[in-house]
Every structure is written in structure tokens, then in C-alpha cells.
Amino acid sequence: MASLGLLLLLLLTALPPLGCYSLPGLDTAQSKATIADPILSALERATIFLEQRLPEINLDGMVGVRVLEEQLKSVQEKWAQEPLLQPLSLRVGTLREKLEAAIQRSLLYLKLSDPKYLREFQLTLQPGFWKLPHAWIHTNASLVYPTFEPQDSFSEESSDACLVQLLGTGTDSSEPCGLSDLCRSLMTKPGCSGYCLSHQMLFFLWARMRGCTQGPFQQSQDYINLFCANMMDLNRRAEAIGYAYPTRDIFMENIMFCGMGGFSDFYKLRWLEAILTWQKQREGCFGEPDAEDEELSKAIQYQQHFLRRVKRREKQFSDGCSSHNTATAVAALGGFLYILAEYPPANREPHPSTPPPPSSR
Numbered sequence: 001m002a003s004l005g006l007l008l009l010l011l012l013t014a015l016p017p018l019g020c021y022s023l024p025g026l027d028t029a030q031s032k033a034t035i036a037d038p039i040l041s042a043l044e045r046a047t048i049f050l051e052q053r054l055p056e057i058n059l060d061g062m063v064g065v066r067v068l069e070e071q072l073k074s075v076q077e078k079w080a081q082e083p084l085l086q087p088l089s090l091r092v093g094t095l096r097e098k099l100e101a102a103i104q105r106s107l108l109y110l111k112l113s114d115p116k117y118l119r120e121f122q123l124t125l126q127p128g129f130w131k132l133p134h135a136w137i138h139t140n141a142s143l144v145y146p147t148f149e150p151q152d153s154f155s156e157e158s159s160d161a162c163l164v165q166l167l168g169t170g171t172d173s174s175e176p177c178g179l180s181d182l183c184r185s186l187m188t189k190p191g192c193s194g195y196c197l198s199h200q201m202l203f204f205l206w207a208r209m210r211g212c213t214q215g216p217f218q219q220s221q222d223y224i225n226l227f228c229a230n231m232m233d234l235n236r237r238a239e240a241i242g243y244a245y246p247t248r249d250i251f252m253e254n255i256m257f258c259g260m261g262g263f264s265d266f267y268k269l270r271w272l273e274a275i276l277t278w279q280k281q282r283e284g285c286f287g288e289p290d291a292e293d294e295e296l297s298k299a300i301q302y303q304q305h306f307l308r309r310v311k312r313r314e315k316q317f318s319d320g321c322s323s324h325n326t327a328t329a330v331a332a333l334g335g336f337l338y339i340l341a342e343y344p345p346a347n348r349e350p351h352p353s354t355p356p357p358p359s360s361r
């Protein structure tokens, strides 16, 4: 890890953060490979963990794996056309095959452990459900709430019920884009932080993936702008307190969701570096850091202010590995690879098709 840290440190001092309007230095195959290599190594190790613990990984975890698989698909295709990046493209392809096999196997376990939940959310594990961004935008700091509300009213059960209505996968409805008054007020309520906020974002993100454009969904982009501005604010706060452990899961979830929403300013190299250091070297998972790494008081302080304890079907293993943590980590890391492969076309028109990159031969 020491050499990786040093390498990234050198890159950090040499390069502007991702999300600036120009990225000199990150547009060459060599510099892309330099950053992609440690990300891929981390993903390969996390994949071994996921394969080994598959019977215990919950559906939310597999959703992160599907998001990663979609991101890798695009990276593999782009880099296959670039001679210098072809070896990485092959590596990405091998990883994708493993992930696809893992998703298929996990469906069998999920059917046994929670068939109702699987029926309601299986759609989000299907290939093609998650549509990747092709145009990039930035968060707007003027949309940050003056204060955050206390989190008492957020319930995972009501949130799940609203997501099922939206997907149209409940037993009482087959039409997607459903939105009751209760769900509308829950999903557009201002002042949310933590998982309440990220679930509001997830709701409008899925509305987009599902093709919901009528009624309140005409304002989807406005809500997405609002939520991600606040998720950016929370991530900056998490960084400011040294990424105390309870903040890491939501920090990475925010990168996953807002990254999928097309906000390139969530892909900061220093955030990438931080995430890479959180992986447990032996297990390959993400989870609770070893005690000596953590300043507990900071953690508790943050949790009281901004987070509500949510155990969203969470599995915490005895070795400190967390399936939710690992899933959000791989989806966030996949996003870094994806934007690296997309770069430089920031703020360009959506791709008509993948343009042939200039060959170096």
C-alpha cells in the first residue's frame, strides 16, 4: 500500500482533480493505465471476497455488483480499441465474466432467502437497467440546504414501498412510475441527509432508468440537482472529519448514485485514493477498520449529527467485512474507471456511438 499511496500522491500533486474543465495528463493511454491499474487490482480482490461469501451477500449488495458490471462493460469496449489499453481491456473482460457468473449464482441464493424482496427488486439486477451517463455536469453549491432536518421520519420500509410502486413490481400493480401522495412527499421532502437523502436520489435515478417522465417526474432533474448538491456537501464534511468509519458507507453510496447521475465532481482523485486505502488487504472486502485506525469520538460525533443508523438488510461479518460497504465501494470504484475511460469528452454531446480513438500505430 505504501508504494500505491506514494504513486497516487505523485499523481495528485501533478494533476488537477477530475471534474475540472480540462484534464491535461489524464487523456493519454499511459496516464489512464497508471490510475486504472490500482483500481482494477482492488476490484479483482473485492470480487474474490464477493465470490467466497456469495450465499451471504444481500440483494442490495448485488445491485452494486450489477452497476460495476455495466461500468466495466463500457470500459472494456472503449479500451479494446486502444492498442495501449488492450491488456487492461482484457483484464476488465475477465473480471466482468466473474461478476456476471456471481450475479447469476446469487439469484439462486436470494430466491431462497428473501423471495418477495427479490421479486420486487430483481429488475434492478438485470443487464441494461442501469443506464450510464454520457454527458457530465457539476453540483451547484447554492442548492445546499441551510440546515439538515433530524432524520426521525425516514423509514426504510416506506422507502422500499415507494421504490416498488415506482418500478411497478408489487403484487397490486404492474404499471411502472407509480407515485402515491405519501411517496411524493417522502421522496421530495427537503432537508434530508444520510440515507434519507441518498434514497431520495436513488428514487429519482430509478425513475430515470425506468423512463418515468410524466407529472412530478418532469422535475426529476431539478430534484437530482438538489439532492446531489447536498450529497456533495455531506461528502465534503465526511472528508473534513477524516472519513470516520460510519460515514464511509454513505460517502461511497453518494459517489455511486451521483456518479451514475452524471456529476463528474464526485470523481476526485483524492477521494479515490482514500477509498483504495479502506480495502482490507487480507479479505479484499470493505468494512469496519481495525480499531487502531479509528478515532471513535469523531465517528460518534458525525453519526449523531448526520446519520441515522440504518441496517438495510446489512450483513456484517465477524471479520469486520460488510457486504453493503463492499458493494458500494466496488460500484464507486467502477465509476472512477468509467469516467477515466469516458474522459476527455466532458460536456460534449451524448455519444452517437463510440468514436474510433486515434490509433497510436
Ligand SMILES: *[C@@H]1O[C@H](CO)[C@@H](O)[C@H](O)[C@H]1NC(C)=O
Residues within 6 Å of the ligand: 140, 141, 142, 143
Ligand atoms: C445554481 O443554482 C442557483 C439557484 O437555483 C442558480 O441561480 C444558478 O444559476 C445555478 N448556477 C449554475 C452554475 O447552474
